[in-house]
Amino acid sequence: MDIENYKEAIINADMAFTNENYESALNWYNKALAEAPTDEYALSKAGAALVSMSRFDESFDYFQRAVTAGPDNGDNLFNMANAYFFSGDINKAMEYYTAAEMKECSEDVKARIYYQMAMMCTIKEDYQAALVNYQKYEDSDPTGQASLDTDIIAEKVNIYVMLEDYENAAKYAVKWQSLAPSDIRAYMVYFNLLMAEEKYDRALEVLDNAEKYAVTDEAGTFAVQVSRANFYVAAAGSSVDTENDYTQKAYDLMSELIVSPNGAPEDKNELVLALAELCINMGKIDEAIDLMKMVTEKPAYAEGYTAPKTADAPIDPAEIDAQLSGEMSQMDSKLASGEISEDAGELAQVNYDENGQPVREYPEGMFDDMPKGVDLEKFGVPSAAEIDAAEAEALAAAAAEFRARVNFMLLSCYAYKEDYEKALEYSRMVRSDPDNIYYSFFGRYSEAFSIMQLAKRGQGFTQEDADRKYAEEIAFFRAEMLKANENAAYALLFRTRMYAEMGKYTKAEELADLMAEGDKAAVMEYIAQCRAENEKK
Numbered sequence: 001m002d003i004e005n006y007k008e009a010i011i012n013a014d015m016a017f018t019n020e021n022y023e024s025a026l027n028w029y030n031k032a033l034a035e036a037p038t039d040e041y042a043l044s045k046a047g048a049a050l051v052s053m054s055r056f057d058e059s060f061d062y063f064q065r066a067v068t069a070g071p072d073n074g075d076n077l078f079n080m081a082n083a084y085f086f087s088g089d090i091n092k093a094m095e096y097y098t099a100a101e102m103k104e105c106s107e108d109v110k111a112r113i114y115y116q117m118a119m120m121c122t123i124k125e126d127y128q129a130a131l132v133n134y135q136k137y138e139d140s141d142p143t144g145q146a147s148l149d150t151d152i153i154a155e156k157v158n159i160y161v162m163l164e165d166y167e168n169a170a171k172y173a174v175k176w177q178s179l180a181p182s183d184i185r186a187y188m189v190y191f192n193l194l195m196a197e198e199k200y201d202r203a204l205e206v207l208d209n210a211e212k213y214a215v216t217d218e219a220g221t222f223a224v225q226v227s228r229a230n231f232y233v234a235a236a237g238s239s240v241d242t243e244n245d246y247t248q249k250a251y252d253l254m255s256e257l258i259v260s261p262n263g264a265p266e267d268k269n270e271l272v273l274a275l276a277e278l279c280i281n282m283g284k285i286d287e288a289i290d291l292m293k294m295v296t297e298k299p300a301y302a303e304g305y306t307a308p309k310t311a312d313a314p315i316d317p318a319e320i321d322a323q324l325s326g327e328m329s330q331m332d333s334k335l336a337s338g339e340i341s342e343d344a345g346e347l348a349q350v351n352y353d354e355n356g357q358p359v360r361e362y363p364e365g366m367f368d369d370m371p372k373g374v375d376l377e378k379f380g381v382p383s384a385a386e387i388d389a390a391e392a393e394a395l396a397a398a399a400a401e402f403r404a405r406v407n408f409m410l411l412s413c414y415a416y417k418e419d420y421e422k423a424l425e426y427s428r429m430v431r432s433d434p435d436n437i438y439y440s441f442f443g444r445y446s447e448a449f450s451i452m453q454l455a456k457r458g459q460g461f462t463q464e465d466a467d468r469k470y471a472e473e474i475a476f477f478r479a480e481m482l483k484a485n486e487n488a489a490y491a492l493l494f495r496t497r498m499y500a501e502m503g504k505y506t507k508a509e510e511l512a513d514l515m516a517e518g519d520k521a522a523v524m525e526y527i528a529q530c531r532a533e534n535e536k537k
Contacts, residue, residue: 006035013045022049038069044079056087074103078113090120107142114140127159150180157189169193177206184214184223191227200235207231222262226271229253233278251278269295269402276409280416289413292406397435404433411446421459424450437487441477445494448473452501467502474498489519496523500530 013028029046033039047062063080070076081096097113097120105113118133134156138146146152153176160169173190180186187210194203211224232250235241254275258268272295279288411426427450431443448469455466477498480491492514499508505527512523 001035003035006032006039009035010042013042017045017049020052022052025049026053038065040066040070040073040076043069044076047079047083051083051086056083059083072103074100074105074113075109077103078105078109081113081116085116085120090123094120107140111137111140111142111146115146122155122159125162127163130159131156148179150176150183150186153179154185154189161193166193166197182214182216184210184216184220187214188223188227195231195234198234198238200231200238200240204231204235204240218262222257222260222267225253225257226263226267229257229271229274233274247278247282251275251282254278266398266402273402273405273409280409280412285413285416289410292410292413296403296406401435404430404436404439407433408439408442411443415446415450418453420450420453420457424454438490441480441487441490441494444473444476445498448498449501470498470502489515493519493523497526500527503530503534505531 009028009032013025013032016022016025016028026046026049029042029049032042033046036042043062043066047059047066050056050059050062060080060083063076063083066073066076067080077096077100081093081100084090084096085093094117097117100109101113101117114133114137118130118137121127121130121133134152137152141147153172157169157172157176160166160172170190170193173186173193176183177186177190187206191203191206191210194200194206207224207228211221215221215224229250232246232253236246236250237244254271257263258271258275263271272291276288276291279285279291407426407429411423411430414420414422414426424447427443427446429443430439431441431447433439433443448466451461451469452466455461455463474495477491477495481488481495492511496508496511496515499505499511500523508527508530509524512520512527515523
């Protein structure tokens with residue numbers, strides 16, 4: 001071997017590799033290999049250059065030669081595993097990472113093996129195994145920095161949430177917050193976890209700290225204030241609402257936020273919808289309708305929004321229940337107790353980064369030997385065209401879902417107002433929703449209920465029309481119950497109510513006996529209400 005030729009070739013190859021000139025690097029590594037055919041360093045770096053050019057089949061040959069030259073060197077197996085990973089063969093990659101773990105490896109490679117395995121376990125949704133491998137990564141890291149890596153801590157938070165282990169999720173969220181006190185995501189993750197457990201006093205403290213220590217721009221301010229509005233909605237009437245003013249605070253803050261210059265359009269739409277739900281709870285039905293017009297016609301909030309100066313008279317929850325008379329029992333109980341429907345909490349769900357949910361990315365430098373030039377499509381990362389198409393599809397789906405929620409809201413509003421002509425119009429829109437079974441079933445029920453009310457008033461329908469419609473929908477709900485699937489509970493609820501409204505109380509009570517105790521109690525109360533109203537006549 002000509003040692004000088006070898007040294008010059010390696011120096012030139014490494015320089016070309018560093019400058020991302022992989023073809024030149026490969027040529028120089030091959031020149032080095034001409035002098036030393038079994039040199040593990042040159043073989044591994046040549047393989048890495050080929051991976052960076054997405055020439056995986058060729059790279060495997062170089063890595064295999066390195067493994068043959070140094071069968072007990074786990075670093076060579078690790079490099080082979082990386083090549084398989086980038087080629088998209090996760091199973092082969094796992095095989096070689098496992099083989100590398102069983103060999104002697106340099107300290108940094110041993111740690112990176114576990115990191116890679118943790119990430120692949122996460123991809124495979126084997127979250128417990130991912131946690132074990134992250135712990136092995138921390139234990140093997142010679143620098144001690146792994147346990148302080150906030151990207152990994154964020155990933156652990158996400159994994160614990162997926163496992164519904166909220167105690168550990170909160171523990172790591174606090175650690176994340178301590179290590180990155182200026183990272184607003186850490187605060188927002190912890191805030192959301194506390195809100196889920198209804199620890200409102202602590203949640204408010206975290207939100208205040210986020211505003212004090214982590215907000216650095218208008219986007220951050222907007223995100224925190226949206227979450228604060230969500231806090232007021234959720235905590236209204238709780239022990240922390242000492243002045244009993246959280247509902248009004250939520251209303252005032254949302255009214256400010258929808259005219260703020262900050263926030264993406266989709267965030268503003270969510271705020272308008274959330275404010276409309278709050279208005280319904282406060283008895284401001286006409287204002288709720290006006291708000292829905294903002295998002296169905298043109299975003300009027302962009303030009304400015306002024307709440308009416310005179311508040312509508314509050315609506316009694318029992319009266320709302322009687323008028324709407326189609327909400328599922330869970331929603332009934334929430335309305336009757338003065339709470340908002342289950343969608344109200346969505347106002348705090350701002351974009352992935354702003355609410356603190358960890359964004360899964362491959363940290364720069366994770367694969368030091370092959371960080372650039374890899375065709376990511378080969379291992380499942382979509383192309384730019386595929387991403388564009390997926391984003392367009394997702395936007396269309398989100399728009400359809402949002403419109404369905406708006407229609408549901410308007411149906412509720414017009415039912416509250418006893419404007420059954422408009423309720424009938426929106427019930428037919430709601431029932432046509434192909435993606436939300438509850439909405440579809442509720443729309444069917446509301447259509448029949450609106451026709452009955454209009455028939456009683458002699459407005460376009462006869463009693464025969466109403467009876468026929470009720471019989472038709474009861475038959476539909478009976479057929480859905482017989483399917484005995486996840487939709488059967490909705491079908492049972494609406495069928496039972498319709499029997500009660502038709503005066504068939506025994507049949508309604510018979511069906512109510514099939515329900516869980518909480519649902520049964522609410523429906524039995526409704527049956528008794530229908531019977532009492534009928535006796536008054």
